[in-house]
Amino acid sequence: MIAALVLLGMGGLLFHTTDVPRYAASTRFVLDTSDPQSPSQSQAIADTARAIATGPAQVASALKRIGVRRDAVDVAAHNVTVDTIGTSGVLNLTVTDPNGAVAVRLANALALVVIETRMKATNGPVTEIVRSLDTQIDSLTRQITSIDQKATDVVAS
Numbered sequence: 800m801i802a803a804l805v806l807l808g809m810g811g812l813l814f815h816t817t818d819v820p821r822y823a824a825s826t827r828f829v830l831d832t833s834d835p836q837s838p839s840q841s842q843a844i845a846d847t848a849r850a851i852a853t854g855p856a857q858v859a860s861a862l863k864r865i866g867v868r869r870d871a872v873d874v875a876a877h878n879v880t881v882d883t884i885g886t887s888g889v890l891n892l893t894v895t896d897p898n899g900a901v902a903v904r905l906a907n908a909l910a911l912v913v914i915e916t917r918m919k920a921t922n923g924p925v926t927e928i929v930r931s932l933d934t935q936i937d938s939l940t941r942q943i944t945s946i947d948q949k950a951t952d953v954v955a956s
Contacts, residue, residue, distance in 0.1 A: 822899035824906040827884065827891050830917050834888050841886045848890050849881040851913045861908035867901050879909065 830848060835841040851857055858879065859871035878895045892910050896902040 819897050821895045821897060822902045823893055823895045824899070824902035825891050825893040826906045826910045827889055828910045828914060829888050829890065830914065831921055832888055835886060838886045841883045841888065844888055845881055845883040845890055847917070848892070848913055851916050852881050852892055852909055853879050857912045857916060858909065861905055861912045864908045864912075865901070865904040867905065869896075869901075874905075881913075 830844060832844050835844060853875045855871045855875045858875040862869055862871055862874070874894075874896075880893045882891050882893075883889070884891055892906055892913070894902050894906040894909060896905060
């Protein structure tokens with residue numbers, strides 16, 4: 800009986816000798832949304848952030864920012880989570896990694912990437928409108944300058 804217990808204990812020990820420690824780092828952030836009025840709105844905000852944060856392209860961008868080489872697809876699929884803080888609009892992004900310092904830096908970098916990606920998606924049309932208005936203002940300014948010059952030339956003659 801004791802021999803069987805010892806063998807079971809040794810088998811369990813051998814089974815876990817290749818385990819790599821995992822460190823988790825979390826960061827909290829908000830997106831450019833209004834405060835949720837219900838749990839479902841809060842969850843929808845978290846779903847948006849999760850969809851961005853677990854995108855391999857966004858994870859690759861965050862990894863590049865911190866100068867660390869990892870398989871972005873694997874990290875996105877297995878090492879990134881986004882949850883709500885209660886029913887608020889505050890989000891908690893957690894990254895796990897075998898290196899604690901990398902987990903911290905990647906969580907912060909990925910939160911920035913999520914915020915930037917969301918800002919591009921929501922402010923993209925506004926930016927285009929502003930560019931269009933700037934072009935129109937430049938054109939009108941040139942026309943006014945031309946008319947002013949012509950009026951000055953007429954008065955001078």
